[in-house]
Amino acid sequence: MPLSGLRVIEVGQYISAPYAGKLLADLGAEVVKVEPPGGDPMRRWQGGGSRAYSPQFGAYNRGKRAVTIDLKEDLEALFELTAGADVLIENFRPGVADRLGFGWNVMKVREPQLVYCSITGFGPGGPYAKRPAYDTIISAIGGMYGHLVPLEDPRPIGPAFSDLLSGMSAVQGILAALHTGQGMRVEVSMLGALTDFLTEAIGTYLETGSVVAPSTRAVRAQAFGCVSGDGLPFVIHLSVPEKFWEALLRVLDLAQDERFSTRELRCDNYGELEQVVRAEFAKRPRDEWFELLTAADIPHGPLNTVADLVQDPQALHLGLINDHGTRPGTRFSTHERRLPRRDPA
Numbered sequence: 001m002p003l004s005g006l007r008v009i010e011v012g013q014y015i016s017a018p019y020a021g022k023l024l025a026d027l028g029a030e031v032v033k034v035e036p037p038g039g040d041p042m043r044r045w046q047g048g049g050s051r052a053y054s055p056q057f058g059a060y061n062r063g064k065r066a067v068t069i070d071l072k073e074d075l076e077a078l079f080e081l082t083a084g085a086d087v088l089i090e091n092f093r094p095g096v097a098d099r100l101g102f103g104w105n106v107m108k109v110r111e112p113q114l115v116y117c118s119i120t121g122f123g124p125g126g127p128y129a130k131r132p133a134y135d136t137i138i139s140a141i142g143g144m145y146g147h148l149v150p151l152e153d154p155r156p157i158g159p160a161f162s163d164l165l166s167g168m169s170a171v172q173g174i175l176a177a178l179h180t181g182q183g184m185r186v187e188v189s190m191l192g193a194l195t196d197f198l199t200e201a202i203g204t205y206l207e208t209g210s211v212v213a214p215s216t217r218a219v220r221a222q223a224f225g226c227v228s229g230d231g232l233p234f235v236i237h238l239s240v241p242e243k244f245w246e247a248l249l250r251v252l253d254l255a256q257d258e259r260f261s262t263r264e265l266r267c268d269n270y271g272e273l274e275q276v277v278r279a280e281f282a283k284r285p286r287d288e289w290f291e292l293l294t295a296a297d298i299p300h301g302p303l304n305t306v307a308d309l310v311q312d313p314q315a316l317h318l319g320l321i322n323d324h325g326t327r328p329g330t331r332f333s334t335h336e337r338r339l340p341r342r343d344p345a
Contacts, residue, residue: 001027001028001332001335002027002028002332002335003024003027003028003029004028004029005028005030006024006028006029006030006086006087006178007029007030007032007084007085007086007087008021008024008025008029008030008031008032008085008086008087008088008089009031009032009034009078009081009082009085009087009088009089010031010032010033010034010064010088010089010090011034011071011078011088011089011090011092011097011102012033012089012090012091012119013035013036013040013041013042013091014040014041014042014091014163015042015060015135015160015163015164015167016091016119016163016164016166016167016170016190017089017090017091017119017167017170018033018040018042018060018061018167019060019163019164019167019168020089020117020119020166020167020168020170020171020174021033021061021064021089022059022060022061022062022063022064022167023167023168023171024087024171024174025062025063025064026063026328027328027330028335029087030065031063031064031065032064032065032066032067032081033061033064033065033066033067034066034067034068034069034071034078034081035066035067035068035069036068036069036070036071037068037070039053039068040057040061042054042056042057042060043057045057058325059325059326062325067081069081071100071101071102072100075100075101075102078102079102079110082102082107082110082111082114083111084111085111085114086113086114086115086178087114087115087116087117087174087178088102088107088111088114088115088116088117089117089119089170089174090102090116090117090118090119091118091119091120092118092120093120093121093129093130093132093133094118094120094123094124094125094129094130095130097118104116104118104185108183108185111183112183113182113183114183115174115177115178115183115184115186116183116184116185116186117170117173117174117177117185117186117187117188118185118186118187118188119166119167119170119188119189119190120133120187120188120189120190121133121134121137121138121189121190121191122138122189122190122191123187123189123191123192124187128141128191133190133191135160135161135162135163135190136156138161138162138190138191138194139156139158139161139162139194140154140156141191142162142190142191142194142195142198143194143195143198143201143202144161144162144194144197144198145157146211146212146213147198147201147212147213147214147216148214149214150213150214161194161197162190162191162193162194163190165190165193165194165197166188166189166190166192166193166194168193169188169192169193169196170186170188173186173188174186201216215270218270219267219270220267221237221238221239222237222238222239222240222244222245222263222266222267222270223235223236223237223238224236224237224274224277224278225303226277226278226281226282227278227281227282228281228282228284228285228286228289229282229283229284229285229286230285230286232285232286232302233302233303234281234286234289234290234300234301234302234303235300235301235303236248236277236293236298236299236300237299237300238298238299239299240263242263243297244297244298244299245260245263245266247296247297247298248277248296248298250296251292251293251296251298252277252280252281254276254280257276259272259273260273286302290302309321
């Protein structure tokens with residue numbers, strides 16, 4: 001794999017740093033996870049799987065090796081482990097690694113070639129820096145929930161957006177640093193990663209003053225969620241090209257309505273259009289609609305649960321999921337994609 005021979009030491013727990021380590025391991029790096037006595041707390045999350053630890057822990061730590069080190073009592077063991085390593089990843093609050101004795105100022109002297117990646121919730125300084133940071137907090141502060149959840153009914157939803165995005169940003173920064181061939185510190189904040197992810201919404205607000213809401217993207221994208229006559233959910237996405245709207249008119253056998261004659265009018269009258277589209281799609285089974293939509297080249301797809309996704313024919317064709325969980329989505333022409341090791345050994 002492309003990162004074979006790269007040695008990564010991960011001193012992290014929960015999600016952001018472990019996810020970064022998992023992504024590097026998927027690409028061939030040797031990743032050694034350092035856990036405290038008793039292990040990463042995520043080992044003891046929800047049970048129900050076939051292993052002695054939680055499936056959540058397994059998902060974020062596959063393909064690694066694991067060691068236990070009490071950093072308060074045996075820092076020398078960590079120094080031995082990091083000798084000659086290429087990358088160290090940690091996701092403590094600002095100042096904790098320094099207090100424990102393996103902060104950047106120490107490690108850059110001991111290992112000048114080291115890429116030292118710190119992931120924090122709010123960055124190294126500022127009014128929020130020392131606060132505890134979990135995904136729900138960052139997703140709320142960072143605008144993600146405002147994007148997706150009605151403000152009159154606030155609630156945490158979805159995957160760990162900011163944890164996963166900060167892990168991906170960390171890998172991006174690590175690979176860029178490795179490309180230089182120089183030891184350096186890479187700093188990633190969960191808030192910063194999430195803010196950059198919402199670049200369209202923020203850019204639109206700065207330019208126009210328009211604030212996104214849960215329905216904003218569906219209106220602009222002319223996307224619709226429907227339930228077929230046999231009770232199965234699916235979506236269509238017309239986007240900008242007029243050909244998709246014209247194809248939908250043919251499939252639904254709808255006369256052109258002046259309220260929807262241009263894309264601008266369809267956006268302005270989205271609520272009424274949505275009612276019309278949903279009512280029409282409720283008249284037939286989903287498989288019949290999918291045949292018609294496919295023949296008309298209209299973007300569409302089932303609204304899958306995870307259980308549906310595991311059996312989805314396209315996911316099966318691509319080999320995206322196996323007994324180990326997900327497989328890396330990236331393919332390389334010169335490297336055969338390997339099966340990641342299931343368990344952290």
